[in-house]
Amino acid sequence: MSDTIRCIGFDADDTLWHNERFFKLTQERFAELLAPHTDASDLDAVLMAAERRNLGHYGFGIKGFVLSMIETALEVTDQRVPGHVIADLIAAGQDMLQHPIDLLPHAADAVRAAKSFGPVLLITKGDLLHQERKLAQSGLGDMFDGVEIVSDKQPHVYTRIFDAFGGASTGMMIGNSMKSDVRPMIEAGGFGVFVPHDLAWDFEAAEAPQSHPRYAELPDLGALPDFLNAVR
Structure with a gap:
């Protein structure tokens, strides 16, 4: 050979x-933030569907992941997700971008x-x-x-x-x-x-x-x- x-x-x-562990931690935070605002039991599946749907628009990476979380939050709350939750999701994405290697x-x-x-x-x-x-x-x-x-x-x-x-x-x-x-x-x-x-x-x-x-x-x-x- x-x-x-x-x-x-x-x-x-x-x-x-390491990379995926930061996505997993943020996804857990996402579920915590959404828990008071939705009873959706399939939140992970809805988020995954949004990620797949958006790959052609945003590509791979943290920015597309954050936009997919925001889209999912709007979807599962019938557009009623509070603005502070959206702000927290954006902050979580910014934290991911700053994680040390x-x-x-x-x-x-x-x-x-x-x-x-x-x-x-x-x-x-x-x-x-x-x-x-x-x-x-x-x-x-x-x-x-x-x-x-x-x-x-x-x-x-x-x-x-x-x-x-x-x-x-x-x-x-x-x-x-x-x-x-x-x-x-x-x-x-x-x-x-x-x-x-x-x-x-x-x-x-x-x-x-x-x-x-x-x-x-x-x-x-x-x-x-x-x-x-x-x-x-």
Whole structure:
């Protein structure tokens, strides 16, 4: 396999640093704020439907999440949600944007191990300014040979990115999302390595291509150096 891997890409959120836990905490706060104003028992489902509906308008990230919370609050209260609740939701989103970056264990060592194969890329989706800030605060920025912040991760996106580094067939993508990191990279002709995170957004769920020769799953980033050494 070492003869075919020329470039390795990493996802960012919940692959190199924590992210989803801040969404979970804010969603719990959302439920607390709405509890006095609605008896909706399916609040999480209504919010998820709003998020899915709004991806095409706002894309991925905290700003779209906050707007979806506000839309959901209006929906489940028949437009009667108090203004102070809307203000609290906006403040919760601003707090999310200011959270310090907390690297996952072994993140830096994993990126160093990947560099022995050639160029290393960061490929992430979400809000441009927020993702740039997180990368700058992570301390990992200088380790990457390229950074791509994209609106979505589809096979053609990986094809475009890896074409500059020998093609997707010589590339590997490492991430915690089966739907965004692994399956589309394999569909583009590359290698997809799944590193699960304890918390996962339902939107990112997809079936693992267990039998595919270009698929691998690791328990955490600490296993990546040995995995890469084994495939040299």
